[in-house]
Amino acid sequence: AQSVTQPDIHITVSEGASLELRCNYSYGATPYLFWYVQSPGQGLQLLLKYFSGDTLVQGIKGFEAEFKRSQSSFNLRKPSVHWSDAAEYFCAVGRNTDKLIFGTGTRLQVFP
Amino acid sequence: GAVVSQHPSRVICKSGTSVKIECRSLDFQATTMFWYRQFPKKSLMLMATSNEGSKATYEQGVEKDKFLINHASLTLSTLTVTSAHPEDSSFYICSAPLGQGVNGYTFGSGTRLTVV
Numbered sequence: 001a002q003s004v005t006q007p008d009i010h011i012t013v014s015e016g017a018s019l020e021l022r023c024n025y026s027y028g029a030t031p032y033l034f035w036y037v038q039s040p041g042q043g044l045q046l047l048l049k050y051f052s053g054d055t056l057v058q059g060i061k062g063f064e065a066e067f068k069r070s071q072s073s074f075n076l077r078k079p080s081v082h083w084s085d086a087a088e089y090f091c092a093v094g095r096n097t098d099k100l101i102f103g104t105g106t107r108l109q110v111f112p
Numbered sequence: 113g114a115v116v117s118q119h120p121s122r123v124i125c126k127s128g129t130s131v132k133i134e135c136r137s138l139d140f141q142a143t144t145m146f147w148y149r150q151f152p153k154k155s156l157m158l159m160a161t162s163n164e165g166s167k168a169t170y171e172q173g174v175e176k177d178k179f180l181i182n183h184a185s186l187t188l189s190t191l192t193v194t195s196a197h198p199e200d201s202s203f204y205i206c207s208a209p210l211g212q213g214v215n216g217y218t219f220g221s222g223t224r225l226t227v228v
Contacts, residue, residue, distance in 0.1 A: 032215060032216075034216075034217075041224070042222075043205065043219055043220070043221040043222045044156075044205070044219050046216075049215075049216060051215050088153075090155065090156070094209070094217065096209065096211070096215070097143075097144055097209040097211055098209070099146055099158055099161055100146065100158075100207060100209075100217050101158070102148075102155045102156045102157075103155065104154075104155045105154070105155045107153070
C-alpha cells in the first residue's frame, strides 16, 4: 500500500539551530517526492520535489532534502532555522497523474 | 503558470444547507482534480478524485451522497457539501496533477467551511 510516514509530530528547535524532518514512504513504483509547508490557516507551498537524478535536491528558503532509496526516506534539512520557518511541514508522494498522498505532518516550533 | 483558483476562500453556512466549492484551472486543462479535507492540525486526507466527463472516485469512508463532486469541463471541478452539519466544518483543498512530462501538482488556496 502507498503511504507516507512522518515519525515526528512536533519538533522544537532554537533559532539558528539545524533542522532535520524525517519522512519515510511506501510506494509501488519509483516515487515522486515532495515537501510542502503550511502556515496556520493558509494553503500549501511547495518547498522542493524529487523526480529523478541527483538525490540531493535544493528547495526554496534554504531547505534541502535527500532521497535515499535504500531507506525509503526523503528527509528535509535546513542548516540554520529562522523564526519564520515555524509552520506545519508535509511530506508527500505521488507520480504523474496519480493521487498525491500526504504524511501526517510535522509541526515545527522555533524558539528565539 | 498552472494556477488553480479555488472559491470561496471562506464560507459560513447554516446546518442543513448546501455549499458549493469551485476549483478552476486558469491556464491549463485539468482532466483530473483531487479533493482533500484537512481537519485542524491534521494532515490532508484525500476524499475523492474527479475526472472530466466521468463519475468521481471516492476514497473509502467518504459519503458520496454527502460530498457531491462534478467535473463537467476541463477547467472546472466542484465539490458540493450537501445538508451540511457542524462536523463537516473543515478546510477543503483541491489539487490538479500537472501531468506526465511536467510532473508535480498545483493546489487551490483552500476553502475554510464553518457550519453553524
